[in-house]
Amino acid sequence: MRSIAGNTRPFVALAGAVLLLGIADSMAGAYLVLFASRHAGLTPVQIGLFTAAPAAGGIVVATLIARRFDRRPTRGYAIGAATLGALGLTLLTTTRSAPLLIVIAAFLLGAHQAVFPQLFALARVVTSNERTTPLLRSFWSLAWALGPLAGAVMLGHLGFPGLLRASAVVLALAALTTAAVPAPRPTQPQAALAARPDRPCAGAAGRAMPAASPPGGEQPAPHRDRPPGAGLWIRLRTFTISRYGSRPPTGEGVGVAATTGVILFFLAMFAGSIALPLYVTAGLHQPDSTVGLLFSACAAVEIIVALGLAVLPDRVNQRLLIAAAMMALAVFYGISLLADDLTLLLAGQVARGIAIAVVSAAGIRYFQDLMRPATARATTLFANATAAGSLLAGALAGPAIQHWGQVTTLVLCGGAAMLGGGVFCIRQRNRSATRQDARPVTVGDQAP
Known part of the structure; x- marks a missing residue:
């Protein structure tokens, strides 16, 4: 907490941007399905496509932006994306027209x-x-506590078009607040990503200079002493160590099972x-x-839980904690x-808030701990898993509601949440994915 206090200005600006982004998202997002159903007259299948379209487009955009952010961190990507989002809400x-709404959403x-x-x-x-x-x-959760209530008031007075325009204004304010965040300075690993030391560089006289040697001065063996295929392996390993100085941030430390578990969880949630x-x-x-x-x-439940996570001891097994939360959604x-009235519906929000x-x-x-120093790619991998869940939810929920009804669809959502928790735990039995797994790898280390 003291470290955060020492970065008051960036934290306050970031908290404001997250809060405004969350309010804009929750004001529009809480009623987007009803907007599509009642205002635009879309069918359940069209509603599914409409809600899946932003996730499909978001995966592509977020991935492209993340790679550039890791090379050269900047606020511009967030500001530009928020501005485009405000324009999209206005155009809705x-x-x-269902096709046009889907294109705008995508x-x-x-x-x-x-x-x-x-x-x-x-x-x-x-x-x-x-x-x-x-x-x-916790600020994001606070926004979702305030936004839907504010959206309900605006919906009653302004209708769906007024609600979406108001959300666009708040999103534009989020873009302006992001501009107040101090410009980031690349850390040493990020500077290495931008410099690409694996490539020959020009010396003072303009002649090519060789790439940096691996730590410890170890040089690749002469070509005649290498077994078949070893040359490619040595070049890749030398490239990795000279470029990152540690395990490559490709997401392999996160694992397919963990990523699949996150996708299943957000499929169930969305x-x-x-x-x-x-x-x-x-x-009802x-x-x-x-x-x-x-x-x-x-x-409101999410706020309390998020604040509790901020002081949770590091010794708590994060993988099991996340898996248990996935089960809570079921x-x-x-x-x-x-539920047959509002009382039990509200009680269920406690479990949902804890899970989310x-x-x-x-x-x-x-994800960030296991993929450091590629912070943006780690965050985007998690966000893309979230978006993939949203994409699948939009593609599957509409037909499921149309053919089987709302109750059966909710039962299937509970099953997907339980399956996600189980899949997320699979790798725990094979190789523990803790922060110690992300230790630096030297040339002499055995590849995992």
């Missing part, structure tokens, strides 16, 4: 998806404190977010404002299906 109010709202991982990558570079992530995540508003309003005959109230109650769906806060905050930090 100008048409009811390109402009897709670009907007990159803002969240960019802000958290920016926070890691500017504050150089891993405790910043759960603290910023598919439930599509089915639940329809279940609450059509199945609750007013539209109830949807915003449930989102706000969940976010508990939420069970409680929701048993732990997986989101601890998950980002977990």
Whole structure:
């Protein structure tokens, strides 16, 4: 906490940007399904495509931006993506054509998806404190506690078009606040990424200079002494060590199982977010404002949990903690299906809030720790897993609701959440994925 206090200006600006981004997202996001259904008249399948389109575009944009951020950190990517998102929200109010709405969602709202991982990558570079992530995540949760309630008020007075335009204004303010974050200075590993020392460089006289030797001065063996294929391996290993000085930040430390578990969790979460508003309003005959109230109650729980994660001891097994939180989402769906009034629906938000806060905050930090120094790529890998879950949810939830109904869809969401928790634990039995696994690798080390 003292380290964060020593970086007051960047943290305050980042917290403000995250808060405004979250308010804009929650004001529009909590009612986007109802906007598509009631205002635009989309079918359940079209609603699924509409909600999946931003995730598809976001994966592409966020990945491209992340690689450039790791080479040269800058606030410009987050500012530009937020500006495009504000434009997209405004354009949604100008048409009811399903194809055009999907195109706007894919390109402009897709670009907007990159803002969240960019802000958290920016926070890691500017504050150089891993405790910043759960603290910023608490501001995101606070935004989701306030945004849906504010959205409900605006929806009642301004309708869906007014709500989306107001969200666009808040998103533009988030872009301006991001500009107040101090310009990041590349750390030593990031400077190495930008410099690309694996390539020959020009000396003072303009002649080519050889790339840096590996630590310890070890040189590759003469060609005649190498076994077949060894030349490529030595070049790749020399390139990796000279470029990064440690294990390459490719995400291999995170693992396929962990990434798949995150995808399944967010598939369950986003598919439930599509089915639940329809279940609450059509199945349980609750007013539209109830949807915003449930989102706000969940976010209030997230705030408490995120703040608790900021002081959680490092000795707590992060992988098991995240897996347990994924199981909590299945508990939420069970409680929701048993509900026949608002009381039990609100009680279920406790389990949902715990699940989302732990997986989101601890998950980002977990990926960042295992992929350092590639902070942006680590954050984007997690964000892309989130977006992949959203993409699958949009593609599957609409047809599931149309053919099987809301109740069956929610049951399937609970099953996906349980499966995600189980898959996330698989690698724990084979090789523990703790921060110690991300230790630097020297030339003499045995490859894992």
